[in-house]
Amino acid sequence: MSGAARLPQAFAELEPFVDSWGSHTTAGRLAARCERSMDEIRVFYEAMCARAEEAIGYVDRFGLDDLPDDARNLMALVLGLAQAHVAIEIHGQPRAPGTPWPNSIRIARGLPFLG
Amino acid sequence: MNITASARAFEGKTAFTEACGLGTGPVPLEPYRSPEFFERERVQVFERAWLLVGREEEIPAYGDYFSTELLPGGVSAILNRGKDGRIRAFYNTCSHRGSQVLDGPTGNARRIVCPYHNWTYAADGDLISIPDEASFFAVDKKRCGLTQMATETWEGWIFVNLQRQPEVDLRTFLGDFADRLAGVPYVAADKPIVLKADLDANWKVVQDAFIESYHIPAIHKKTIAQTFSSSENRFARLLDARTFGPHRTVSMYGNPTMPLDERNKVEMLAYASGDTGSLIAAGTSSQMAEFLDHPAVNPTRAGCWSMDVNNLFPNTQIDFGPGGFWVHQFWPLTPTTSRYEVRFYVPDALNARQRLQQELYVARVIEVVLEDLANVARTQRGINSSGKDEMQLQDSEVGIRHSVEQLLKWVEAETVTEALA
Ligand code: FES
Ligand SMILES: [Fe+2]
Secondary structure (H helix, E strand, O other): OOOOOOOOHHHHHHHHHHHHHOOOHHHHHHHHHHOOOOHHHHHHHHHHHHHHHHHHHHHHOOOHHOOOOOHHHHHHHHHHHHHHHHHHHHHHOOOOOOOOOOOEEEEEOOOOOOO | OOHHHHHHHHOOOOHHHHHHHHHOOOOOOOOHOOOHHHHHHHHHHHHHOOEEEEHHHHHHOOOOOOOOOOOOOOOOEEEEEEEOOOOOEEOOOOOOOOEEEEEOOOEEEEEOOOOOOOEEOOOOOEEOOOOOHHHHHOHHHHHOOOOOEEEEEEEEEEEEEEEOOOOHHHHHHHOOOHHHHOOOOOOOOOOEEEEEEEOOOOOHHHHOOOOOOOHHHHHHHHOOOOHHHHOOOOOOOEEEEEOOOOOOOOEEEEEOOOOOOOHHHHHHHHOOOOOOOOOOOOHHHHHHHHHHHHOOOOOOOOOOOOOOEEEEEEEEEEEOOOOOOEEEEEEEEEEEEEEEEEEEHHHHHHHHHHHHHHHHHHHHHHHHHHHHHHHHHHHHHHHOOOOOEEOOOHHHHHHHHHHHEEEEEHHHOHHHHHHHO
């Protein structure tokens, strides 16, 4: 990695999460959660929640279909919170009890933007 | 009906099964495991019933197409729109040596060129050209178009029928159900989100899990139990159930709004600004007003309503909820495996917070499906063991009882007209 910033300057402290939680697809972010321990998920959850309201404000200065690369990467991290939510706020563990990983569910067609 | 009145209603006992004219005895399990029944079901049901394959909005322009696999026969079909604006269905089979002519799931092809030797067809299926035609033996090009499959549309839904000459038209097949659902506005129908899963269970085991809410407090304890049950209705009893020939609808109890827990930072981030809709809602309330006004949506006008399941025989459910509609389909693969497909229709997000709400919605749906997936495999293994030959069904499982009754009828019936009688 070149070390070039992938997030807007004001969100530099979130750079370490771009590789792990910043996938540009829902399937990628889902895998990020399913493959991690509760401790790892919680580190992202706390760090991201602390900046999420500001991140949403930053992204909304542009149109969703007209985002510069760094804002798009930031938005992907915001969406990573949906997966952290599943572990922290619903199951209290990384995956639903008694469910397999990997599993046979495929997202054949995702949401049009970062889906 | 207000919440207090319906809370009282759940103290008694519902009587949907009798009202639908169904028996109350045990129901056979053999159709859920028998290879012989599977084969008869394929021929008598899936090769005779009208099967839903998609929506008109998915192929708006000349040349637009999608392909689909009609199971359990594994029949590959193409649905497209011609120059004349008409939607047609074709068997995905070349007139030359039988190759599939179109590969991808969706696209635009005003000319359909077979990848094997470049035989070329117009969008209406006519054969236009054969490379090196001179080396053939007077091929009658007029008789070598793509083979059409029967197709009809109703309220924007596209159906096909594997009978070359369908015994009944789509309208007859849908019967009263078509009247009940006439005019329902389908918002954002051009943008399905599609999830698929191959499951270790007969297709009916899976379909049954989506037409009763009795299992929700047990299987979906942390994901959606709070939406579908409450202290007034602990076992998620139904609000309503009706049958329409082979089709059926059930209306499910529920909490209209999701209770927000302040400790849940992401939930608060997504929904605290209002516009919570429901747990299973991704659209905004204003877009849904017209939809929610339709008499077939929340038919009892209950204040505590979660969703309606509209089960089109044999294998499709068009569901209505406070946030719009979605579609489940259950396709047989083998007697004990099936393919599950769910399509959600979501409007474009206008801003970052709405997009996060949609992501939460999709993320939760996947968790719910995963819970069902583990459950149906366990159920199928139990059924396969032959320890039991029948199942006991309660009043809220009336949809399952009706489904089995209708399948047995179609399997026996010599004609579709007889099956529908
Ligand atoms: S099989 Fe299609 S051109 Fe030969
Ligand atoms: Fe379920």
